[in-house]
Amino acid sequence: MAAQNFKHALFCAVITLVISYPILGLNLVAEGTSVGLEGATTGTVINVFLAAVAVFLFQLFRDNIMGIFGKVPNLNPLPKRGPVSQERRMLMERVFFVAIILFALLWPFIVSRGAVDLATLVLIYIMLALGLNVVVGLAGLLDLGYVAFYAVGAYTFALLSQYFGVSFWLALPIGALLAALFGFVLGFPVLRLRGDYLAIVTLGFGEIIRILLNNWTSLTGGPNGIGGIPDPTLFGMEFGRRVKEEGNVSFHETFGIAYSGEHKVIFLYLIALVLAIFTLLVIRRFMRMPVGRAWEALREDEIAARSLGLSRTAVKLSAFTIGAFFAGFAGTVFASKQGFISPESFVFLESAIILAIVVLGGMGSQVGVILAAIAVTILPELAREFSEYRMLIFGAAMVLMMVWRPQGLLPMRRIQIELKEQG
Amino acid sequence: MLEVQNLSMRFGGLLAVDQVSVDVQEHEIVSIIGPNGAGKTTVFNCISGFYKPTGGKILFRGQEIQGKPDYKISRLGMVRTFQHVRLFGKMTVVENLLVAQHRHLNTNLIAGLLKTPDYREREKKSLERARYWLERVGLIDMANWEAGNLAYGQQRRLEIARCMVTEPQLLMLDEPAAGLNPAETKELDQLIVSLKEDYNVSVLLIEHDMSLVMGISDRINVINQGRPLASGTPDEIRQNDDVIKAYLGEA
Ligand SMILES: Nc1ncnc2c1ncn2[C@@H]1O[C@H](COP(=O)(O)OP(=O)(O)O)[C@@H](O)[C@H]1O
Ligand SMILES: [Mg+2]
Numbered sequence: 029m030a031a032q033n034f035k036h037a038l039f040c041a042v043i044t045l046v047i048s049y050p051i052l053g054l055n056l057v058a059e060g061t062s063v064g065l066e067g068a069t070t071g072t073v074i075n076v077f078l079a080a081v082a083v084f085l086f087q088l089f090r091d092n093i094m095g096i097f098g099k100v101p102n103l104n105p106l107p108k109r110g111p112v113s114q115e116r117r118m119l120m121e122r123v124f125f126v127a128i129i130l131f132a133l134l135w136p137f138i139v140s141r142g143a144v145d146l147a148t149l150v151l152i153y154i155m156l157a158l159g160l161n162v163v164v165g166l167a168g169l170l171d172l173g174y175v176a177f178y179a180v181g182a183y184t185f186a187l188l189s190q191y192f193g194v195s196f197w198l199a200l201p202i203g204a205l206l207a208a209l210f211g212f213v214l215g216f217p218v219l220r221l222r223g224d225y226l227a228i229v230t231l232g233f234g235e236i237i238r239i240l241l242n243n244w245t246s247l248t249g250g251p252n253g254i255g256g257i258p259d260p261t262l263f264g265m266e267f268g269r270r271v272k273e274e275g276n277v278s279f280h281e282t283f284g285i286a287y288s289g290e291h292k293v294i295f296l297y298l299i300a301l302v303l304a305i306f307t308l309l310v311i312r313r314f315m316r317m318p319v320g321r322a323w324e325a326l327r328e329d330e331i332a333a334r335s336l337g338l339s340r341t342a343v344k345l346s347a348f349t350i351g352a353f354f355a356g357f358a359g360t361v362f363a364s365k366q367g368f369i370s371p372e373s374f375v376f377l378e379s380a381i382i383l384a385i386v387v388l389g390g391m392g393s394q395v396g397v398i399l400a401a402i403a404v405t406i407l408p409e410l411a412r413e414f415s416e417y418r419m420l421i422f423g424a425a426m427v428l429m430m431v432w433r434p435q436g437l438l439p440m441r442r443i444q445i446e447l448k449e450q451g
Numbered sequence: 452m453l454e455v456q457n458l459s460m461r462f463g464g465l466l467a468v469d470q471v472s473v474d475v476q477e478h479e480i481v482s483i484i485g486p487n488g489a490g491k492t493t494v495f496n497c498i499s500g501f502y503k504p505t506g507g508k509i510l511f512r513g514q515e516i517q518g519k520p521d522y523k524i525s526r527l528g529m530v531r532t533f534q535h536v537r538l539f540g541k542m543t544v545v546e547n548l549l550v551a552q553h554r555h556l557n558t559n560l561i562a563g564l565l566k567t568p569d570y571r572e573r574e575k576k577s578l579e580r581a582r583y584w585l586e587r588v589g590l591i592d593m594a595n596w597e598a599g600n601l602a603y604g605q606q607r608r609l610e611i612a613r614c615m616v617t618e619p620q621l622l623m624l625d626e627p628a629a630g631l632n633p634a635e636t637k638e639l640d641q642l643i644v645s646l647k648e649d650y651n652v653s654v655l656l657i658e659h660d661m662s663l664v665m666g667i668s669d670r671i672n673v674i675n676q677g678r679p680l681a682s683g684t685p686d687e688i689r690q691n692d693d694v695i696k697a698y699l700g701e702a
Pocket of ligand 1: 493
């Protein structure tokens, strides 16, 4: 066993060298018109060798290390909880939601402007993740291009305001409905696809939208994006120092208070909060309705679902459409918050992050998804110094989760239905 | 009510079903038997719309249904179970029954969001129907279990209950006794007869358990290697020389 481990470790170390030395240890340099090779600095070469040694040691003591790793679940902060009774769980969930909403309402008045801004972003991600949860967590359709619907919402508002002077409040439903329409349209070609194939097609769709936005310069401004997106108004009151739109009045003058840039940030935050709560409640109802059960049935067994008269077309399209609708919501808020959008905000990484939130939180679980959205958005901000390693930390967190708690932070709990009283 | 005429199904070079005819009248239990690979499940798949038959006609209440999409066929009042149980494993037992009743439910999204009186009324009726059938198949105590956690025999019963809440006219059972112990098989036997007697459902049955088939069937169709071999009452089948040679003889 030991000898075999040693051989294996040596082999891995050599492979590490063979792969990394040419990539890191050699540099291409221009020598006049031709290209030549030159060795890297000694420091890099030493690092490459150190890496090989690290791989060697890890592989040599792999069994011991993985043994320690295997003990980790015992330290799990959320051990397998005993079955909590239905009433207790409902109560706990309700308390959790009320507490978090109260806290969220107070939040902007106790912290700095930057923190409120960040909280708005968290709320946007909560909306996105709750929406994607419908598609991935409930209906089981792996959608890697979800960010496209977010982009549709954001660009709808940006373009409508730029070309037609449409306000936030009108753009909000239009953006959401247009995103829903895109979801519906994308649903058709992918009806027959599942799993990996579906993932690839949706990924492609997300990229198509982004590339389209990037290249349709005459309409969208291409990579330069669209600026000057207006802030939301409160019953015709604007939050800027000076009123921009004819017929509007300014917030601070109406109430006779000094102008402060914070009003706008707080107002936007509150809008995002209301919309996030709306998203939460609506999807929560859906989950308890025939449509929600149909989504899950399709995820569990498509053939059985069809044999019982569920139309695959209707069920899949409804999941895509409703998921996209909420992404459109989030997009409109995002555009208003930033005041400027460009295709850069809607890259694949964004889809991946939203998907990661759903997976980390626990597929189908709303509380879990909210917690994960908060964690995934805030942690990188707290660890600013490590921002370069953000993806690394992110990846490590995902790997740890898969080892530790593959079902997510707070896996979905079934709703219990009392039947006997009915009789 | 169901008439299958000269049904053929070809998979590439393999003629899995060749000119098979079956008919089921109201208030009747009809069985299809035959050795493994004879094409019985394929016949079911054609009737229930999973496959588009390459030949023949299928009539349900005089209406041609061959090639119609599966979900439409089941909405006509013809539902089936599967040779390998297919439940919604992560959903609870009640939810499995509610999914099946979506046609009885108000599926209007707005009505559901607002909980209109009509929506509540239908939801209540569906729950009542679910409760009734769970009691009928003895699963009421597991109503809130995840279906995947049920014992095998219970899963089989749940699958039948899930068909029954759709209030079908014709129930198609694909080897419902497979994997059941003798006591469970006996219960199943009584359940199937009761479905016919008490709920006026016709049954099309695929089964290997000969005592079950001979005991409850009104008529039996034997197929062998995709071709019809014999059909008739249980007594006629028992005495049919071809059948004895090809099928009963082995067992
Ligand atoms: N989808 C399919 N594609 C190709 N061959 C199939 C398919 N379904 C069934 N068959 C073949 O048809 C024959 C009959 O199968 P089946 O109907 O399952 O038999 P039974 O249910 O009587 O045991 C078998 O030879 C099987 O391999
Ligand atoms: Mg079979």
